[in-house]
Amino acid sequence: MKSPLSIIRALFAGVAGVFLAGVVHAEGPQVIDSHSHHLGFEGEREWRDLDGTQPEGRSLQIAFNAHANARAATIFIRQRDVKLKWPVLLNGRKLGNLDLIEYPEVATIAIPPGTLHEGENNLSILSPEMMDDIFVDEILLDVRPPAEAAHDGMIHVRVTDGVSHGALPCRITVADARGMLAPISADPGQTLAVRAGVVYTGNGEAVFGLPAGEYTIYATRGFEYGVAERKISVRAGSSEEVALQIGREVETPGLVACDTHIHTFTYSKHGDATTEDRVLTLAGEGIELAIASDHNIHADYADVARRLKVADYFTLVLGDEVTTTVGHFIAFPMASATGPLPDASLTDWPALMTSIRNVPGVQVVILNHPRDIHNSFIPFAPENFDAASGDNLRGPEFTFDAIEVGNSGTLQSDFMRSFRDWFALLNHGYRVTAVGSSDSHDVSRFIVGQGRTYIACDDAKPGGISVDEACRNLQAGHASVSMGLLTQLMVNDRFEAGDLATSLGDEIKVAVRVLGPAWVQADRVELYANGIKIREQAIKASGGGGEKARIEWRMPRPARDTYLVAIASGPGVTAPYWAIPLPYQPTDRVRDPHVIGATNPVWLDADGDGKFTSARGYAKAILEHAGGDAAKLAEALKGCDDSITTQVSALQRAQSP
Numbered sequence: 001m002k003s004p005l006s007i008i009r010a011l012f013a014g015v016a017g018v019f020l021a022g023v024v025h026a027e028g029p030q031v032i033d034s035h036s037h038h039l040g041f042e043g044e045r046e047w048r049d050l051d052g053t054q055p056e057g058r059s060l061q062i063a064f065n066a067h068a069n070a071r072a073a074t075i076f077i078r079q080r081d082v083k084l085k086w087p088v089l090l091n092g093r094k095l096g097n098l099d100l101i102e103y104p105e106v107a108t109i110a111i112p113p114g115t116l117h118e119g120e121n122n123l124s125i126l127s128p129e130m131m132d133d134i135f136v137d138e139i140l141l142d143v144r145p146p147a148e149a150a151h152d153g154m155i156h157v158r159v160t161d162g163v164s165h166g167a168l169p170c171r172i173t174v175a176d177a178r179g180m181l182a183p184i185s186a187d188p189g190q191t192l193a194v195r196a197g198v199v200y201t202g203n204g205e206a207v208f209g210l211p212a213g214e215y216t217i218y219a220t221r222g223f224e225y226g227v228a229e230r231k232i233s234v235r236a237g238s239s240e241e242v243a244l245q246i247g248r249e250v251e252t253p254g255l256v257a258c259d260t261h262i263h264t265f266t267y268s269k270h271g272d273a274t275t276e277d278r279v280l281t282l283a284g285e286g287i288e289l290a291i292a293s294d295h296n297i298h299a300d301y302a303d304v305a306r307r308l309k310v311a312d313y314f315t316l317v318l319g320d321e322v323t324t325t326v327g328h329f330i331a332f333p334m335a336s337a338t339g340p341l342p343d344a345s346l347t348d349w350p351a352l353m354t355s356i357r358n359v360p361g362v363q364v365v366i367l368n369h370p371r372d373i374h375n376s377f378i379p380f381a382p383e384n385f386d387a388a389s390g391d392n393l394r395g396p397e398f399t400f401d402a403i404e405v406g407n408s409g410t411l412q413s414d415f416m417r418s419f420r421d422w423f424a425l426l427n428h429g430y431r432v433t434a435v436g437s438s439d440s441h442d443v444s445r446f447i448v449g450q451g452r453t454y455i456a457c458d459d460a461k462p463g464g465i466s467v468d469e470a471c472r473n474l475q476a477g478h479a480s481v482s483m484g485l486l487t488q489l490m491v492n493d494r495f496e497a498g499d500l501a502t503s504l505g506d507e508i509k510v511a512v513r514v515l516g517p518a519w520v521q522a523d524r525v526e527l528y529a530n531g532i533k534i535r536e537q538a539i540k541a542s543g544g545g546g547e548k549a550r551i552e553w554r555m556p557r558p559a560r561d562t563y564l565v566a567i568a569s570g571p572g573v574t575a576p577y578w579a580i581p582l583p584y585q586p587t588d589r590v591r592d593p594h595v596i597g598a599t600n601p602v603w604l605d606a607d608g609d610g611k612f613t614s615a616r617g618y619a620k621a622i623l624e625h626a627g628g629d630a631a632k633l634a635e636a637l638k639g640c641d642d643s644i645t646t647q648v649s650a651l652q653r654a655q656s657p
Helices: 004-011 275-284 302-307 349-357 416-428 467-475 615-626 630-636 642-655
Strands: 020-024 030-033 037-039 060-066 073-080 087-090 093-097 105-111 119-125 134-142 153-161 170-176 192-195 198-201 205-210 213-220 228-234 239-246 255-262 289-292 315-318 320-324 327-332 364-367 402-407 433-437 452-456 479-483 486-491 507-516 524-529 532-538 546-556 562-571 594-599 602-604
Touching: 030 060, 060 134, 073 087, 093 105, 153 170, 153 198, 153 213, 153 228, 170 275, 192 205, 192 275, 198 205, 198 275, 213 239, 228 239, 255 275, 255 327, 255 402, 255 433, 255 467, 275 302, 320 349, 327 349, 349 364, 364 467, 402 416, 402 479, 402 594, 416 562, 416 615, 416 642, 433 467, 433 479, 433 594, 452 467, 479 486, 486 562, 486 602, 507 524, 507 562, 507 594, 524 546, 532 546, 615 630, 615 642
Parallel strands: 020 060, 153 239, 255 289, 289 315, 364 402, 402 433, 486 594
Antiparallel strands: 030 134, 037 134, 060 119, 073 105, 073 134, 087 093, 087 119, 153 205, 170 198, 170 213, 192 198, 213 228, 255 452, 320 327, 327 364, 433 452, 452 479, 479 594, 486 507, 507 546, 524 532, 524 562, 562 594, 562 602
16 A cells, blocks of 8 residues: 555656755754745736746645654745635645735644654645645744744733823734744733734734744724834744834714624634624724624624623624625614524515515615626626616616625725726616725735725714614715725815705816825825716825825816716735735736725706706606607717716617517
């Protein structure tokens, strides 16, 4: 019978990198492979910036010498761009997987006692069955268990508010000298959410160990706060106190930071965030209104938040991600954790919406990530949705209240694609609010609250926000989409997002403010009228936090009712404490992340009739007036913008036999 090692060798004949290191001894971590390995499928690369390169192979095999281990040992693997599961085996025994995170990190993998052989050993990293270009840069073996191997020195971090000097829930990020998220060994007895290079603390304090080396420690609290950092050196037996202060840089009075789409492993059974992790991450990222939206289940984290003493930092709302074979919908609030759930087996959207709205308490229904594929179904696929006219090609009218246009966990290759879909809905006549969310199932892979929605609402007591007020204002469009920037729009010094702007003069004043912390940059702001870009202005780089730009435009009153939306954007954050993810289901091979801040519409009552008429409404009136006369129709369309002509064409197609 062949040994497991000989079987592995046969499987990996010709596979990337077979290296043989010297015998690993018991004094600290030893390098068993110092090479950088590009692994992946042959053929086209996952990302365009990798064109011209070829992976060494689909999988990796490293041979090294070591002593047999009577107690647990540790493998440290420097990894980059890991999107899928890559199993890690030692001598044919699976140890686990590389960590699912595209940001560079040092993965920590435990080796059970008796797994290392005396003499030659074989470490294998196996490929998934789908394309995933990854890099493995260095592999270390430490004969100590993970809790010891990542605890050469002890660090005690205290983070306080820069104004009150009080304890502050926050995220602590630790990057090594190469900028990679570092292994962390947290001391027991603390209330922390810990992953590679990341610690969330509910009271601003954390005690943890690090391997010997050079590090940068960052303290952050989401979008509204600044960042503090400190460089440290860790040596065997060292101990260091690190005191950091962070302050609010983006003032948001009267606005509530809301994440409408969050998950836990506890209830959704995928990702890695327990309910304890989730409430700490919510407090640490400054979310004030959190919609518990696990899949087809009532998930109430309120008791956990109280137990971990973070309940005063946010209001938790009982919701549900109604997960069907024909789309995913967030519904909230739900009156009771023991009440009925919507029927997720329904595939007819009108019947599904009825089932959702029949759940006691539900006020808001959001269509989630409409361009993503789940169960072989894409809600806004070309066969289901007319992206020009906003028509539902499956038949019935849409009846959801809001739509995700800035989901940081499922980003589009072209971030404007989601906005164009939304514009089509608005031009069709739907009053649908744009929202941002994180869709986070994790502690650090996708950061909770990175995509968020700012809702006009009394925010004086984050732990006691009026859910009814927030729901009313969200439905009314008194909200902004934020992923690194906050954009505000005002017309004639009076009307804001969600308002119907009336009594307009011949000239309209449009004012736009762009806000963000110092560690985020904005480089442009655009103004859209009925989904058509009518103004654009570059923004000069700003080194400070707060107001990034204040822009004023003057424009003639349009001939017909028009809605205005302002969108600011800038280069994506790449720092380890808030890196913007890559596209979730990319349609392009370009890696070009952005930060985004967008308003909901200000509705211009340009014709002065006291109400807003959509492009679809005008199109219907034009066709009715023309009465089938092509000349009359052509004359009526003179001066109409593309939003109206597109709706006319859609209506004509619908009427044709």
